[in-house]
Amino acid sequence: MSVKHGLLALLAEEPMGVYRLRKEFEARTGGSWPINIGQVYSTVQRLERDGLVVRIEDSADDVDRFESTPAGREQASAWWSTPVSRGDTGRDELVIKLALAVSAVGVDVRDIVQAQRSETMRAMRDFTRLKAQVPSLGDRITRPELAWSLVLDHHTFTAEAEVRWLDHIEASVARAVITPSSDVDADQTTADRSDREISR
Structure with a gap:
């Protein structure tokens, strides 16, 4: 499962901080694929590095939030519309x-x-x-x-x-x-x- 694309799709909806992002991801998947906060943070950092999200500094609550860039929204949209390949099955x-x-x-x-x-x-x-x-x-x-x-x-x-x-x-x-x-x-x-x- 692509955690990266899942998080990117959530950020395409609205800006979020890493804690809320983790909470939303786990709530929407019923906690079936729990992810730790470190994984969320490192994934968001890679998305930021790749120009798919940008950091928003919010002085009101002193929490960094991230929002999707146009390129990020485009990639999230492409993920929604692309079927999952069954050719690359993971190791079971x-x-x-x-x-x-x-x-x-x-x-x-x-x-x-x-x-x-x-x-x-x-x-x-x-x-x-x-x-x-x-x-x-x-x-x-x-x-x-x-x-x-x-x-x-x-x-x-x-x-x-x-x-x-x-x-x-x-x-x-x-x-x-x-x-x-x-x-x-x-x-x-x-x-x-x-x-x-x-x-x-």
Whole structure:
């Protein structure tokens, strides 16, 4: 997630100091992606350096506020209108763990899947409990409540997809007939030889 663009979009709405900026960011995302004040300040400094925001000194309350420049507003507008690329997915620890587990000797993938499924189901129950505290869409709802409701929906749908993926992994591992790959064995021999040469 782009904290930089999120903060820039908030500053395109109105000038804010770093503490209010952090508070607005966390309120509008339901606290799902907490950021510390140092991260907000360093991000705003980079935005200022790049000419996307300017500092406003307010003598009334002695707090530096920042406002978006025309270039900053243009970049925030471009961010709103540009789809998020799915080609550059981040490193997902669960994906890495399971990819390594299926090729590791002596690791029971079913145990890993079962433990993860239990954890994901627990998270889904938490999301359901939190969702019950938000007004339903047919009732009167504030913008932050609507934002939080949609974030919770995303978490729930992601968890549901993860459970389906875990079921798929469990079934695939049960059906798989693993055979040694000569290409992999050859690559391993070459890697072992390279490691020995480096260690000399």
